Amino acid sequence: NAGVTQTPKFRVLKTGQSMTLLCAQDMNHEYMYWYRQDPGMGLRLIHYSVGEGTTAKGEVPDGYNVSRLKKQNFLLGLESAAPSQTSVYFCASSYLGVTYNEQFFGPGTRLTVL
Amino acid sequence: KNQVEQSPQSLIILEGKNCTLQCNYTVSPFSNLRWYKQDTGRGPVSLTIMTFSENTKSNGRYTATLDADTKQSSLHITASQLSDSASYICVVSAYSGGGADGLTFGKGTHLIIQP
Secondary structure (H helix, E strand, O other): OOOEEEEOOEEEEOOOOOEEEEEEEOOOOOEEEEEEEOOOOOOEEEEEEOOOOOOEEOOOOOOOEEEOOOOOEEEEEEOOOOHHHOEEEEEEEEOOOOOOOOOEEOOOEEEEEO | OOEEEEEOOEEEEEOOOOEEEEEEEEOOOEEEEEEEEEOOOOOOEEEEEEEOOOOEEEEOOEEEEEEOOOOEEEEEEOOOOHHHOEEEEEEEEEOOOOOOOOEEEOOOEEEEEEO
16 A cells, blocks of 8 residues: 655746645545744644545644545645745644544655745 | 643754654644654654644654644654754644644754664
8 A cells, every 4th residue: 555645746836826735645534734834843734625525724724725536536726826835834633533543644745836 | 822842852862872852732622643854954854743642653664753742742763874863853733723833843852873
């Protein structure tokens, strides 16, 4: 099993450009998450999904959109990138809610917005 | 507001030595506490998960302790190896209605093992 995979691994954007980050998991997990990790800060939840076709806002959702059209995929979109969105983005999944279930993280996408 | 504080921010020790990392939290209502290891350029990987009733949990050379009364946890690494160089993140889970957004992440302790 590949676990949680993310594409791309690195990306450089100019301010105002758009892009989509793809997350895929092969563990048949219901819940999927997008986090960002910035220097000197803990991981912060952007959006999450509790099942195919559902999405919800996390702690820092502004400037991002997500879609979960298939159970195994969770997409994170930036419609108009800003320098403040320079960060490392991690996708994670869990069988059910994080209250009782372990989260599995992908390798991350390092995004730089110029 | 739920908070997780870790200390020290960074630590350098010699290979073969032991070390202890600290985590203090103010999360309510408490569900469980997790320690993750994050290698440079990689995603976090779970080391241990402890519930309210568990005081100690081991995973190889890693031993985590939890004092739910004082809201403190520690991660002890025995006989450190070069591969232990990483960031160690304490994560506390609160009971949440949706079950998806109840985690509070610490900023991590950056550990460097020198030969």
